[in-house]
Amino acid sequence: MPRVKIAAGNWKMNGLGASTAELDAMIAGATGSAEVVICPPATLLASFAARAAETGVKIGAQDCHPAASGAHTGDISAEMIGDAGGSHVIVGHSERRADHAEDDATVRAKAEAAWRAGLVAIICVGETESQRDAGDTLGIVGRQLRGSVPAGATAANTVIAYEPVWAIGTGRTPTLAEIAEVHDFMRADLANRFGTEAADGIRLLYGGSVKPGNAAEIFAVSNVDGGLVGGASLKASDFLPIIAAAS
């Protein structure tokens, strides 16, 4: 079965109440076949989910705690995300791996928490520049995949995002051949673990300096099923052409 492409927006620590106008424009303009997921900061999750209800746009969070509730000041659980109307949650973003020392075991626990709450986990992996320079890209991505993606991953509960750390927010991207190499490798690695059928259904997103000008060529690469977009997902004028490129 052909995989429906996803245009996912990660707003990171950006967005205030006034940004609702951008969400509204995205909802109005997202008319193609792509699945659209917008992940605003937690402060906007419930209001965005209410606005996007009954539209084709889905709302996700950017992180969750592994536990369902408890004494974890400042954290939010996957159950809370679902309660607020979210359907997806990003886990293991490189900014969280770096800023909050999240390792693969933590990311795996967060993905399991997402599933427990009925959310789709968008699990991020990707090498740093020095790891790529050392020729270690596939080793790192393979290790992160095996460590971060829990047993039981299916097309329905999991999306993987390959985000080379050096491409995030830099305007630099790997070549199309380099993206293909990693995505083909990830598909094969998932097939080894979960079987061909599950692996064939899991969407593999590319993230890192996806823009209106490069989205179509990146989304046409073998085993690229859409994008996880940071900066260019904040404005409808940038994100709508990216959604169109995924449609």
Ligand SMILES: O=C(CO)COP(=O)(O)O
């Ligand atoms: O980190 C990213 C999405 O999660 C990518 O960010 P940019 O699109 O701003 O490079």
